[in-house]
Each structure stands twice: as C-alpha cells, then as structure tokens.
Amino acid sequence: MKKESGTAVEKRQSNSVNGPERIDDGVYYTPLVDIVENDDAFIFQADLPGVKSEDLDISYDDGTLTILGKVHPRQDPNRPYVRREFGVGHFHRSFRLNTDVAADKIAAELKNGELTLRVPKAASARVRRIQVTS
Amino acid sequence: MFPRMLNEYAPLYRLHDQMNRLFEGFFEDMPRTRLLSDAFPAMNTWEDGNAAYVEAELPGIRLEDIEVLVMGNELTIRGQRKLEDHPNASWHRRERVGGQFHRTLSLPWDIDADKVEARLENGVLTVKLPKSEQAKPRKIKLLGQ
Numbered sequence: 001m002k003k004e005s006g007t008a009v010e011k012r013q014s015n016s017v018n019g020p021e022r023i024d025d026g027v028y029y030t031p032l033v034d035i036v037e038n039d040d041a042f043i044f045q046a047d048l049p050g051v052k053s054e055d056l057d058i059s060y061d062d063g064t065l066t067i068l069g070k071v072h073p074r075q076d077p078n079r080p081y082v083r084r085e086f087g088v089g090h091f092h093r094s095f096r097l098n099t100d101v102a103a104d105k106i107a108a109e110l111k112n113g114e115l116t117l118r119v120p121k122a123a124s125a126r127v128r129r130i131q132v133t134s
Numbered sequence: 135m136f137p138r139m140l141n142e143y144a145p146l147y148r149l150h151d152q153m154n155r156l157f158e159g160f161f162e163d164m165p166r167t168r169l170l171s172d173a174f175p176a177m178n179t180w181e182d183g184n185a186a187y188v189e190a191e192l193p194g195i196r197l198e199d200i201e202v203l204v205m206g207n208e209l210t211i212r213g214q215r216k217l218e219d220h221p222n223a224s225w226h227r228r229e230r231v232g233g234q235f236h237r238t239l240s241l242p243w244d245i246d247a248d249k250v251e252a253r254l255e256n257g258v259l260t261v262k263l264p265k266s267e268q269a270k271p272r273k274i275k276l277l278g279q
Contacts, residue, residue: 035226043220047230049191049257074189074258075180085176086191113193113257
C-alpha cells in the first residue's frame, strides 16, 4: 500500500485490503475508487459492477464515509465456471475524512455500475479565493 | 489457478491472453486480488449443454461505447471507457482506468450467431452464445443386422 497524504484517507477495516474479506453473508471486495477534491467538495467515483441502486448503502458517521454495495449471485451455483477470471461478491470500502463536510448534502448517483458521490465541504472548510488588489 | 477450467479451453485462452494484454501491468498496484487475469475485460465463462455464457464487468460503460461481435467460434468485445475529467481539482486517488479495450475469446465450437443475446446491466455484460446446430451432439440411430 502506498502511503496516503491529504484529507481523504482510507480507513482500513481489516489488516488487509488485498484479498476478499469473508463476512457472514458472503465475500466482500474492495471497489476501485477515484477521489478528487475541489474548492467546494470531494468527489468519489467507485466502480460497483452488478450493484443495483436499491442494494447500495452509503453512510457517513463522524468523519467516516462508507460505501456498501450488495451483489446478488448472477449464476446458477450448480454450474461451475469453465473459466474464471474475476470473483463475484459484495463491495465495501470506508474512508476517513479529516475535513468537515455537509453530511446532509451528500449526493449519490449510480449509473451503469459506476457510483458518483459528491461530498460537499462544510462552509467553514471551503476554500475562499481572495482577490488580490494592488 | 483455474482448477475447474476444461482442458479444451486452455490453449485458446492462452493465445488470446497473450494477444490482448492491453492493460498489462496496470492492475499490479490495485488494492485487491479479485482479478485473476490481466486481460481486460476479465471474463467469467460457464456453459450448459446448449450455450456458453460469458460475463464481463464493464462499469461506467454505456451501450453506445461497446461492440459485441461474433464470427465462427469467436466472440470479440471491444469498446472504450471514458472517465470523467476533473479540471481544477486535485486527485487523492486514481485507481480506475479509461481507454480502449479489445478482447477476443475462442470457444471450442462454432456459435449460432443469429441466436446470440447480449445484455449490459448495471455495468455487467452478459453474452449468451448458443452452439450452432452442427456443434451439438446428435444421437445416432443404431442399426441391427
């Protein structure tokens, strides 16, 4: 793992983010995520293939943003793969935000298996551009 | 690595994996090991007696950005993923990858191209590839003396 800097820092839930985590109701994988920050907000974009909007749960609690997407099995378990190149399971990932955010204004959109999450900064944390006058 | 892989598929996949490693090396730094192949897109394949089913994860790809082609015993998936540009923003993490992809998969038998069904739902592509009539086993009537 690379050392992270900045204000959006991944919160590690287990001692490894590499392999799938086994939790009671199946296998959980770590989704691929892009995070960008602009003056007003953080934008998280996550790949959640196979997740329907009703199976997506996003929560923010005391600085921790959690993305949880459930994936229903798509294949008859009695038919083995003749070739398997990826694992199918749920998606789970948490991030620690060290910047105050407007939690009630977090907006999520899920389209074609791609989640876009806009997390606005609290007014106190926004960058204010100061006009320099001479 | 693929304990359930049928031997008849193995040499075909190997050839195409070598041809299609567009994203080779990219996933080495990824925070998981769920991808068992470095070809893109990764595909899971299963079959019943009449058809093979191929599934690929293509999140963020729209219908108009992907083509599914069938010829003979080959399935080709090609397309392009456009990732959103974020000008005037700073990146904390960049794990996803955009760009063009192209992958061909050979089956051990000919595909009935007229009956192929492909669906793209929630970022998952599923293609049903029925066997051509010639490829299906036929019961031969035994003749006595």
